[in-house]
Amino acid sequence: xxxxxxxxxxxxxxxxxxxxxxxxxxxxxxxxxxxxxxxxxxxxxxxxxxxxxxxxxxxxxxxxxxxxxxxxxxxxxxxxxxxxxxxxxxxxxxxxxxxxxxxxxxxxxxxxxxxxxxxxxxxxxxxxxxxxxxxxxxxxxxxxxxxxxxxxxxxxxxxxxxxxxxxxxxxxxxxxxxxxxxxxxxxxxxxxxxxxxxxxxxxxxxxxxxxxxxxxxxxxxxxxxxxxxxxxxxxxxxxxxxxxxxxxxxxxxxxxxxxxxxxxxxxxxxxxxxxxxxxxxxxxxxxxxxxxxxxxxxxxxxxxxxxxxxxxxxxxxxxxxxxxxxxxxxxxxxxxxxxxxxxxxxxxxxxxxxxxxxxxxxxxxxxxxxxxxxxxxxxxxxxxxxxxxxxxxxxxxxxxxxxxxxxxxxxxxxxxxxxxxxxxxxxxxx
Amino acid sequence: xxxxxxxxxxxxxxxxxxxxxxxxxxxxxxxxxxxxxxxxxxxxxxxxxxxxxxxxxxxxxxxxxxxxxxxxxxxxxxxxxxxxxxxxxxxxxxxxxxxxxxxxxxxxxxxxxxxxxxxxxxxxxxxxxxxxxxxxxxxxxxxxxxxxxxxxxxxxxxxxxxxxxxxxxxxxxxxxxxxxxxxxxxxxxxxxxxxxxxxxxxxxxxxxxxxxxxxxxxxxxxxxxxxx
Numbered sequence: 235x236x237x238x239x240x241x242x243x244x245x246x247x248x249x250x251x252x253x254x255x256x257x258x259x260x261x262x263x264x265x266x267x268x269x270x271x272x273x274x275x276x277x278x279x280x281x282x283x284x285x286x287x288x289x290x291x292x293x294x295x296x297x298x299x300x301x302x303x304x305x306x307x308x309x310x311x312x313x314x315x316x317x318x319x320x321x322x323x324x325x326x327x328x329x330x331x332x333x334x335x336x337x338x339x340x341x342x343x344x345x346x347x348x349x350x351x352x353x354x355x356x357x358x359x360x361x362x363x364x365x366x367x368x369x370x371x372x373x374x375x376x377x378x379x380x381x382x383x384x385x386x387x388x389x390x391x392x393x394x395x396x397x398x399x400x401x402x403x404x405x406x407x408x409x410x411x412x413x414x415x416x417x418x419x420x421x422x423x424x425x426x427x428x429x430x431x432x433x434x435x436x437x438x439x440x441x442x443x444x445x446x447x448x449x450x451x452x453x454x455x456x457x458x459x460x461x462x463x464x465x466x467x468x469x470x471x472x473x474x475x476x477x478x479x480x481x482x483x484x485x486x487x488x489x490x491x492x493x494x495x496x497x498x499x500x501x502x503x504x505x506x507x508x509x510x511x512x513x514x515x516x517x518x519x520x521x522x523x524x525x526x527x528x529x530x531x532x533x534x535x536x537x538x539x540x541x542x543x544x545x546x547x548x549x550x551x552x553x554x555x556x557x558x559x560x561x562x563x564x565x566x567x568x569x570x571x572x573x574x575x576x577x578x579x580x581x582x583x584x585x586x587x588x589x590x591x592x593x594x595x596x597x598x599x600x601x602x603x604x605x606x607x608x609x610x611x612x613x614x615x616x617x618x619x620x621x622x623x624x625x626x627x628x629x630x631x632x633x634x635x636x637x638x639x640x641x642x643x644x645x646x647x648x649x650x651x652x653x654x655x656x657x658x659x660x661x662x663x664x
Numbered sequence: 665x666x667x668x669x670x671x672x673x674x675x676x677x678x679x680x681x682x683x684x685x686x687x688x689x690x691x692x693x694x695x696x697x698x699x700x701x702x703x704x705x706x707x708x709x710x711x712x713x714x715x716x717x718x719x720x721x722x723x724x725x726x727x728x729x730x731x732x733x734x735x736x737x738x739x740x741x742x743x744x745x746x747x748x749x750x751x752x753x754x755x756x757x758x759x760x761x762x763x764x765x766x767x768x769x770x771x772x773x774x775x776x777x778x779x780x781x782x783x784x785x786x787x788x789x790x791x792x793x794x795x796x797x798x799x800x801x802x803x804x805x806x807x808x809x810x811x812x813x814x815x816x817x818x819x820x821x822x823x824x825x826x827x828x829x830x831x832x833x834x835x836x837x838x839x840x841x842x843x844x845x846x847x848x849x850x851x852x853x854x855x856x857x858x859x860x861x862x863x864x865x866x867x868x869x870x871x872x873x874x875x876x877x878x879x880x881x882x883x884x885x886x887x888x889x890x891x892x
Contacts, residue, residue, distance in 0.1 A: 565758065576740075
């Protein structure tokens with residue numbers, strides 16, 4: 235029987251009292267590991283949302299707002315820029331490609347992106363990874379729609395299905411552009427970005443569906459009022475072949491790729507100075523970082539909070555060990571009588587503490603994988619958060635390391651108490 | 665085998681020495697009954713003899729080794745090799761079974777381990793054989809010790825003290841938890857075993873009714889000037 239076995243026997247003899255301690259340590263460690271995993275994955279998917287785009291231009295607004303609006307589709311796309319400005323931007327020297335996007339419509343609560351076919355060529359995510367098709371192809375003509383991976387999965391669409399787009403965002407929109415149904419022409423592979431939750435239609439159709447709706451509304455109004463005082467011009471008589479050439483008057487934003495990234499600041503300044511229409515040009519990479527910095531004190535607080543929960547449970551363990559120590563005086567005396575040196579007593583108590591923490595760590599890792607294997611589909615579906623179920627990340631291992639280190643440090647206290655105790659009481663019979 | 669000379673020991677917070685013994689000897693194979701009331705300094709004396717405490721002056725010679733010249737860890741090793749302890753009660757580690765408790769006796773001593781292996785083939789056999797010779801049946805050996813009676817527990821304690829045949833057995837009030845019949849039986853078992861292994865026995869008790877069983881008797885209050 236070596237010291238490791240002795241510690242094992244000692245621990246297993248006190249299972250019932252230790253089980254709560256082990257539970258509390260492993261649950262707080264589980265909390266810590268989970269928060270760290272979610273933090274990493276949010277950061278990862280956040281930073282990977284867009285790459286390869288050098289500039290994003292939209293109507294004058296804050297840079298974070300423009301990014302959230304155009305890429306994350308958070309917030310309302312109230313501000314638009316004119317097609318004329320877009321054409322002007324295209325002509326700026328040094329610009330390699332431009333992709334206009336128009337937002338504001340939805341399908342069953344999912345956002346619709348009006349864009350050009352170039353979007354599928356130039357929009358890059360993660361490490362300059364291009365979008366790829368799981369089924370079908372990019373749209374080539376009017377009334378075709380390309381679905382993000384989640385859209386197809388969530389709503390059970392396949393290539394060839396028809397769907398109707400609503401005006402405005404959100405599920406409760408009353409205007410359905412029923413006269414202008416779209417046929418699913420392609421479904422994208424999952425990207426882990428907001429692209430997965432979008433429906434992509436030709437940008438010219440955005441204008442078209444709006445006009446159709448208005449035309450539809452007008453027929454209702456005919457009996458009351460014959461005025462044609464709408465601001466809209468009445469393109470709804472055009473047939474679809476013509477409509478494809480229709481240019482939208484307003485767009486939400488433009489994604490821009492430059493011939494050289496060195497030009498970014500210069501062109502940004504030039505666009506921001508545009509005096510015809512107030513515009514904002516942002517560097518998406520930089521803005522992503524800025525937004526993350528807003529979030530980072532929050533994520534640090536979360537980690538610190540869960541770390542303190544862990545420390546509290548470790549202290550709980552410490553209290554338990556110190557408490558049982560006085561009941562174990564006789565046991566330690568027996569060990570001394572058979573020749574155990576005081577340092578052996580010290581090591582034994584340390585080892586027991588270490589065992590408790592190691593068991594807790596194993597329990598927490600097991601629960602962690604169990605939990606995330608079960609929860610990953612739900613997190614993906616509800617929060618579009620892809621949890622990476624690979625082995626623990628370096629930072630998670632670090633947290634486990636910190637836990638071990640802290641518990642060893644804390645274990646010194648009861649171990650030293652026991653050490654002192656066996657020295658002072660000797661082989662007394664009491 | 666054991667001799668104490670001009671032994672003095674004083675606790676730092678006390679005014680006079682608790683131990684002041686000019687001479688005490690124990691021969692090989694001798695059974696010595698050391699009578700001591702509580703407060704007579706017997707615990708302190710046992711701690712000195714077993715090397716847990718160091719005397720302020722004087723010498724403790726055990727097996728021709730002066731304990732005073734040994735370092736603390738050497739004293740621990742020396743105790744492991746040459747002394748078997750039996751306490752009053754709660755003699756056993758609660759989370760080990762009878763066999764494991766017995767083997768604890770040679771856990772810290774290579775020489776006792778080797779002696780046990782040489783005699784019985786392996787450690788498990790040694791433990792079983794000694795427990796059997798103390799009248800403990802095979803079924804008890806693997807049982808959790810808290811399921812054993814006090815008498816059985818004390819026999820396991822004898823087995824632990826005797827495994828690997830240490831030269832000195834120190835029994836500190838080992839019978840006080842036992843009834844009259846069990847006391848006599850316990851002492852006989854102990855004598856049998858120490859005779860077999862030719863060990864010396866230092867039996868400390870306040871119970872003078874046991875005195876007559878021993879070949880020699882000493883009252884601690886007679887030899888310890890400190891406690892007077």
